[in-house]
Amino acid sequence: MEGVPLSKIIQNSELLILKEIAELLNESTEVEKMLPEVLNKLLNVTGLEIGWMFLVDGDGGYRLVAKESLPPALSLNDCSPMCSGECWCINRYNIGRLHKATNIIECKRIEDALAIKSGATNGLTHHATVPLRAGDEKFGILNVGSPNKTTFEPSELALLESVAFQIGTALKRIRLSQKEQETALIAERNRLARDLHDSVNQLLFSLSLTARGGMEMTDDEGIKETFSYLQDLAQEALGEMRALIWQLRPIGLEHGIVSSLKAYGQMLNLNMRTKISGVAGLPGKVEEALWRIGQEALANCKKHSQSADVDLSLMVANHKVEMEITDRGCGFVYMEQNEIPSLGLKSMKTRAESLNGTFHLTSAPGKGTQIKIKIPI
Secondary structure (H helix, E strand, O other): OOOOOHHHHHHHHHHHHHHHHHHHHHHOOOHHHHHHHHHHHHHHHHOOOEEEEEEEOOOOOEEEEEEEOOOHHHHHHHHHHHOOOOOHHHHHHHOOOOOOOEEEOOOHHHHHHHHHOOOOOOOOOOEEEEEEEEOOEEEEEEEEEOOOOOOOOHHHHHHHHHHHHHHHHHHHHHHHHHHHHHHHHHHHHHHHHHHHHHOHHHHHHHHHHHHHHHHHOOOOHHHHHHHHHHHHHHHHHHHHHHHHHHHHOOOOHHHOHHHHHHHHHHHOOOEEEEEEEOOOOOOHHHHHHHHHHHHHHHHHHHHHOOOOEEEEEEEEEOOEEEEEEEEOOOOOOOOOOOOOOOHHHHHHHHHHHHOOOEEEEEEOOOOOEEEEEEEEO
C-alpha cells in the first residue's frame, strides 16, 4: 500500500483483529462454546500457533476451557498435564500479581513434560500469559505461544491484552445475563406458587368442606360413601398441591438446605434423621440443585419405599459438598452399569452433572435405596 506508513498498516490490522473478535464475542451466549472459537480466531489472525485458556474460580481452582494445537506432551491423556498441578501463570494469578500481558520465560508444564519424557513439545518452550478481566473482576487466563518463539514484542502483548479484556467483558456480560435469568425464573416460580395457593388450593379446600357437609346432610349410605370418596380425593389433591407449591417456592430455604429438606420431609410425613458436617453457606446454584434433587428423592421415598424412615446426610469438605439420602424401604433391583430406571432419577443425575458433580444410586430388594450426590464448590 504505497504511501501508507508501516505503523498505520499495523494499526489497521490490529483494529481488524479486534473487530472480528468483538463480533464473535457479541454473538455468543455460551461460554464453553465461545472461548474455543475466540481462541481459534485469535491464533488465525495473529499467526500464532498454540493457545489455551483457563477459567479460575474464587478459591484458585482452575479448569481448561479452550485449547488449540497443544503439543503431544501437553495433550497426553485428554490434556491431563494441563488439568492439574501448579505453574507460574496460575500461581501468579492466584496471589494477585498477574495484572497485564506478560512474557513467560519458560513454561513449567513444558519443563515437567521434558523431565519425564512424556512426549514431543513441538518446539514450544515459552508463552505469553494474559489475565481475562473486566475492571477489577478476574475470570481466568489466556496463554499463547508458537514453536521456538521465546519472547513477545510490546505491541504483541498490547494486542493480546486488548483481546483478553474483550473476552473478560464478554464473560461478565454472560454471567450477568445468567443471573438475570435466574432471578426472573425465581420470580416466576413465586408468582405461580402464589396463584396456585390462592386459586386451585382454595378450590380444593372448598371441595373438601362441601363433601364433608354433604355427608352430614344425608342419611343415605350410598350418598355418604360418594361424598366420603370425594372428600378423600380432595384431600389427596390438596396434599399433591401443597407439595407442588413447595417445589416451586420452598419455605425455609433461606435458612439453609437441611432446614428446608427437613420441613419438606415433615410435610410428607416422613421420619427423618439428619447428619450434618462442615456445612456453611453454599453457592446459590449448588443449593438450588441440592434442593431439587432432595425433594425428588424424598418424594420417591414417600411414594415407593413403603417406609417412612429416611436418613439425610450433608457434608462439606475439601471444596465439595456431599449429600446422601437413604431409606430403609423395599428397594429394587439395580446394578450401576444398567440404565437409570426412572425420569426422576435421571433428572437428579442431570442436575448434579450440570454442576460438574456426580450421582450414584444404590438399591437392592429388601435393603432400601440410597442416592449419593457430590458437587464441587
